Amino acid sequence: MHLHKYEKIWLTFGIGSLVIFLVVLAFGAFWQGTHPQSHGVTIDPENIEANDAFKPENLGITKVSDDKYIVNIVATAFNYNLGVDEEGKPVKDIRIPKGSTVLFQVTTKDVVHGFNVAGTNINMMVEPGYISSYETVLDNTGEFTIVCNEYCGVGHHLMFATVEVYE
Ligand code: CUA
Numbered sequence: 001m002h003l004h005k006y007e008k009i010w011l012t013f014g015i016g017s018l019v020i021f022l023v024v025l026a027f028g029a030f031w032q033g034t035h036p037q038s039h040g041v042t043i044d045p046e047n048i049e050a051n052d053a054f055k056p057e058n059l060g061i062t063k064v065s066d067d068k069y070i071v072n073i074v075a076t077a078f079n080y081n082l083g084v085d086e087e088g089k090p091v092k093d094i095r096i097p098k099g100s101t102v103l104f105q106v107t108t109k110d111v112v113h114g115f116n117v118a119g120t121n122i123n124m125m126v127e128p129g130y131i132s133s134y135e136t137v138l139d140n141t142g143e144f145t146i147v148c149n150e151y152c153g154v155g156h157h158l159m160f161a162t163v164e165v166y167e
Helices: 005-031
Strands: 060-065 068-076 079-081 093-097 101-108 113-117 123-126 132-137 142-147 160-166
Touching: 060 093, 068 113, 101 113, 101 123, 123 132
Parallel strands: 068 101, 093 160
Antiparallel strands: 060 068, 068 079, 101 132, 113 123, 113 142, 142 160
16 A cells, blocks of 8 residues: 555654543543642541541631631531531531631542532532632622532532622
């Protein structure tokens, strides 16, 4: 079989592109694996309480200074654990004054969950073994729903909590 010069060039180019693509895919998806965007911080999913942020008494919202807050959350199938109130009832709503800088820190013990505060730029993947964190300034008032956008099981659609930003 005789191949024309240009056929050879294009064939080489085509196969070369495919090889490069497969190498990039193998490196990115299989060698590095999947992880949340802010995957720098790891945690033992069997013992998250060893990390101060995820001790039961430190869950939910904590005021750090005048306009700075930290919100620690454990995502579980199928709930966002924000701690308990004075009566021991689970907190489902966090209230934050407008203009505050808020650091959200989220982890999970079980499966991959999402952490999306609908209507804001807060959108994280939460994976066992990692702490997903995101700091932002909440400039818009309103009630925002925290939703799970990673399918995590039969109760996936029941996972929610709210963030209320008030004037
Ligand atoms: Cu948690 Cu979907």
